[in-house]
Amino acid sequence: MRLKMNKNSLRFTLTTLSCVGLAVMAACSTLKTPATADVAVSKAAVSNAADAGAAEYAPMELKLAQEKLAAANKAMLAKDYKLARDLAAQAQVDAKLAQSKANTAKATAAADAVQDDVRVLREELDRAGRQ
Amino acid sequence: MLKNLKNRTVPSLLLAAAVMAGCNSMPRQNVMLAEARSDYGTAQSNPNVVKLASSELKDAALALDQANAAFADRKDDEQVNKLAYLARQKIATTQEIAKRKVAEQAIIDAGKERDQVRLDQRTMEADNARMDASIAQNRVASAQIRASNAEAQTLDAQRMTAEAEARTRDLEAMLADMAATKSERGMVITLGDVLFNVNEAQLKPDGLRNVQKLAAFMTKYPQRTVLVEGFTDSTGSSAHNLELSKRRAESVRGALESMGIASDRSATRGYGESYPVAGNDTGANRQLNRRVEIILSDDQGRVVPR
Numbered sequence: 001m002r003l004k005m006n007k008n009s010l011r012f013t014l015t016t017l018s019c020v021g022l023a024v025m026a027a028c029s030t031l032k033t034p035a036t037a038d039v040a041v042s043k044a045a046v047s048n049a050a051d052a053g054a055a056e057y058a059p060m061e062l063k064l065a066q067e068k069l070a071a072a073n074k075a076m077l078a079k080d081y082k083l084a085r086d087l088a089a090q091a092q093v094d095a096k097l098a099q100s101k102a103n104t105a106k107a108t109a110a111a112d113a114v115q116d117d118v119r120v121l122r123e124e125l126d127r128a129g130r131q
Numbered sequence: 132m133l134k135n136l137k138n139r140t141v142p143s144l145l146l147a148a149a150v151m152a153g154c155n156s157m158p159r160q161n162v163m164l165a166e167a168r169s170d171y172g173t174a175q176s177n178p179n180v181v182k183l184a185s186s187e188l189k190d191a192a193l194a195l196d197q198a199n200a201a202f203a204d205r206k207d208d209e210q211v212n213k214l215a216y217l218a219r220q221k222i223a224t225t226q227e228i229a230k231r232k233v234a235e236q237a238i239i240d241a242g243k244e245r246d247q248v249r250l251d252q253r254t255m256e257a258d259n260a261r262m263d264a265s266i267a268q269n270r271v272a273s274a275q276i277r278a279s280n281a282e283a284q285t286l287d288a289q290r291m292t293a294e295a296e297a298r299t300r301d302l303e304a305m306l307a308d309m310a311a312t313k314s315e316r317g318m319v320i321t322l323g324d325v326l327f328n329v330n331e332a333q334l335k336p337d338g339l340r341n342v343q344k345l346a347a348f349m350t351k352y353p354q355r356t357v358l359v360e361g362f363t364d365s366t367g368s369s370a371h372n373l374e375l376s377k378r379r380a381e382s383v384r385g386a387l388e389s390m391g392i393a394s395d396r397s398a399t400r401g402y403g404e405s406y407p408v409a410g411n412d413t414g415a416n417r418q419l420n421r422r423v424e425i426i427l428s429d430d431q432g433r434v435v436p437r
Binding site: 118121 | 213216217220221223224227228230231234235237238241242244245248249251252255256
């Protein structure tokens, strides 16, 4: 009876150990690698937004993205990869929105300028035509 | 006692049931997700977003699906909020992209319009320049025409002056050739007695030559007429002298007619021994008195009568 108990106990222990090992490996593989990539992608997105002139045309969105990117980096250092991934994802959408807003503002300003040009030219033409 | 218990229990059970029913029918709420759904509805009903940001809208729809799925799986609010936030930002991005593309199209359109307006402007400037040039050309041409007209008029005037001068010279030369002399009655040609046969009306060849010159002159100046006057000396009877003077005048007239001068361009008078130009005392003087005077008319054919 004791031997049998021991045998059962051993099997249980082995099973438990292997399960835990598998769980740890799985956790490590899913948490470590993608967070690094996510943060890198977000960093690029924020950089692109800044290059597009978001500081001038979408300062609020850019600030949000930069703050979240900084927080994501901090979470990486603290090895809180889940938080880092979440923050990186948010920083990325914020940065893309900031970049889009900046591009829209620039395109709109350019359109206004050209339309103004046309209006001025047309007025000149009308004046010249009346003379 | 049992009945009493039962009476108390029924309302409590009913209340509990009502509360449970209330809890069941009360939908779960997530504000962020509701806003994301609303934003998506707005984006989807914007034709520009659907047309110009279709792939971004699909991406946003996937993000919203994930948030909806998390909510349906009763994931905690934090999880749903995170997914809904991503969806919202992606939806907002689709709106910006659509706006940007509309603005870019506006730039293209306005650029084309600007080119067209500039072209119109150039065309008008060119037309104006052409018009100005042709006005200037017309002015130059008019000035040239005026100048050449003036020149022609000057030339005409010069030519007319020259012609008049030539005519005058010609006239004077012919008159000089006919030995015409100026008198109060105009130019007078005197045919002396020696040009007629003695006591006859007939002209000698020299006399005919003089008449020939007169005929040439009258042919050249057709508006001129002549008055032919015959005179004698006082020798012989007055009747004979008058007769001779008339016949001599007629002889000249006849000679003119034979040379092609119309008879209505000459008239004759016989004055006999009247109007002597010298005394009848000497032979030389009497010869001066025997004469025929031809008075030339002016340009209008007028002859001052004696």
